[in-house]
Amino acid sequence: MIKIIVLLLLCLFFLSDSGLVTGSLSSKHEKIGVFELKKGDLSLKVTNWGASVVSLILPDKNGKLGDVILGYDSIKDYTNDTTYFGATVGRVANRIGGAQFTLNGVHYKLVANEGNNTLHGGSRGFSDVLWKVESYQRDGENPSITFSYHSFDGEQGFPGDLQVSISYILSGKNHLAIVMKAKALNKATPVNLANHAYWNLGGQNSGNILDEVVQIFASKITPVDSKLIPTGKFASVRGTPYDFLKPKVVGSRINKLASTKGYDINYVLDSDKKFKLAAKVKDKKSGRVLELYTNAPGLQFYTGNYISNVKGKGGFVYQSHAGLCLESQAFPDSVNHPNFPSTIVTPEKPYKHFMLFKFSTN
Ligand SMILES: *[C@@H]1O[C@H](CO)[C@@H](O)[C@H](O)[C@H]1NC(C)=O
Ligand SMILES: *[C@@H]1O[C@H](CO)[C@@H](O)[C@H](O)[C@H]1NC(C)=O
Numbered sequence: 616m617i618k619i620i621v622l623l624l625l626c627l628f629f630l631s632d633s634g635l636v637t638g639s640l641s642s643k644h645e646k647i648g649v650f651e652l653k654k655g656d657l658s659l660k661v662t663n664w665g666a667s668v669v670s671l672i673l674p675d676k677n678g679k680l681g682d683v684i685l686g687y688d689s690i691k692d693y694t695n696d697t698t699y700f701g702a703t704v705g706r707v708a709n710r711i712g713g714a715q716f717t718l719n720g721v722h723y724k725l726v727a728n729e730g731n732n733t734l735h736g737g738s739r740g741f742s743d744v745l746w747k748v749e750s751y752q753r754d755g756e757n758p759s760i761t762f763s764y765h766s767f768d769g770e771q772g773f774p775g776d777l778q779v780s781i782s783y784i785l786s787g788k789n790h791l792a793i794v795m796k797a798k799a800l801n802k803a804t805p806v807n808l809a810n811h812a813y814w815n816l817g818g819q820n821s822g823n824i825l826d827e828v829v830q831i832f833a834s835k836i837t838p839v840d841s842k843l844i845p846t847g848k849f850a851s852v853r854g855t856p857y858d859f860l861k862p863k864v865v866g867s868r869i870n871k872l873a874s875t876k877g878y879d880i881n882y883v884l885d886s887d888k889k890f891k892l893a894a895k896v897k898d899k900k901s902g903r904v905l906e907l908y909t910n911a912p913g914l915q916f917y918t919g920n921y922i923s924n925v926k927g928k929g930g931f932v933y934q935s936h937a938g939l940c941l942e943s944q945a946f947p948d949s950v951n952h953p954n955f956p957s958t959i960v961t962p963e964k965p966y967k968h969f970m971l972f973k974f975s976t977n
Pocket of ligand 1: 691692693695696697
């Protein structure tokens with residue numbers, strides 16, 4: 616107990632130490648740190664850079680521990696990462712076509728960082744800022760950490776001040792909850808936050824995820840154009856390589872998706888329950904199983920198609936399909952598609968996104 620208090624005090628001391636100029640308005644006095652949450656066999660490491668997941672250590676079916684999240688050895692690598700490893704992405708995750716939208720009669724021009732479009736909040740989105748550590752409890756019944764960020768009016772072109780918080784919580788037996796909250800302080804704004812962890816249940820250094828078995832509880836996708844912007848239509852997954860209604864091996868039909876080199880698509884989750892099972896992943900070799908529950912309407916399924924020669928943990932070099940992302944979120948480019956569920960957050964209507972990852976083995 617005393618050890619914990621000392622650690623906590625050390626952390627508080629460390630965090631209150633000023634000096635590092637980060638260029639972020641709200642966090643001039645923060646430093647980059649790595650924080651561990653530990654419960655039983657489960658160990659989660661996160662950093663306040665991008666409120667990112669650094670590692671998740673889980674037992675396999677034989678009790679052998681392994682890290683199932685792609686990432687880097689050095690925290691410095693997270694500051695110039697371009698793959699969004701483990702990051703919290705926002706103010707609006709995914710793409711906004713033409714880097715613009717109109718809201719309440721006002722036209723907003725955003726920072727375009729992928730051709731003419733905005734990806735994951737612009738060239739300096741929430742994944743590229745230093746977050747403040749609001750609270751931290753390393754172990755106990757419910758280890759947790761909460762990061763906060765004040766996004767200013769006009770940041771990357773978005774309207775209004777926005778107060779954001781991300782909490783990571785370990786609970787139950789091998790459960791990880793992520794709670795994302797945002798409150799518009801003065802203007803209506805689109806908000807769509809997502810966690811961009813790349814999972815490899817066989818272990819971050821096991822090669823690729825093509826043999827993993829995936830199930831996604833969605834019978835429709837939102838088809839996209841050649842720049843990955845939704846057309847605004849919905850398409851049935853039946854009879855297509857996108858059909859994961861029954862468990863399917865990821866690599867079984869991936870070659871049919873040549874233009875994107877794999878999966879990079881938003882699924883429309885079927886259940887209209889507020890909190891529902893969105894996806895299930897199983898790695899046969901290690902026996903590890905992941906189930907993701909969420910309140911979000913969509914799930915972007917991305918198979919790390921464009922990863923190439925990224926030097927990761929322990930010197931392991933990640934290639935295409937080294938990991939997969941299960942980004943529960945609102946539909947991409949919703950702000951330009953009135954037929955999609957609204958992503959507009961107002962001072963009266965705050966944002967809340969809940970994710971529960973349940974891990975088991977069989
Ligand atoms: C970040 O920059 C350093 C120095 O240029 C480089 O060694 C490192 O590989 C880069 N990391 C990433 C993830 O790009
Ligand atoms: C951006 O838009 C302009 C004008 O429509 C077009 O000429 C250009 O090719 C586009 N650039 C990209 C990278 O798509």
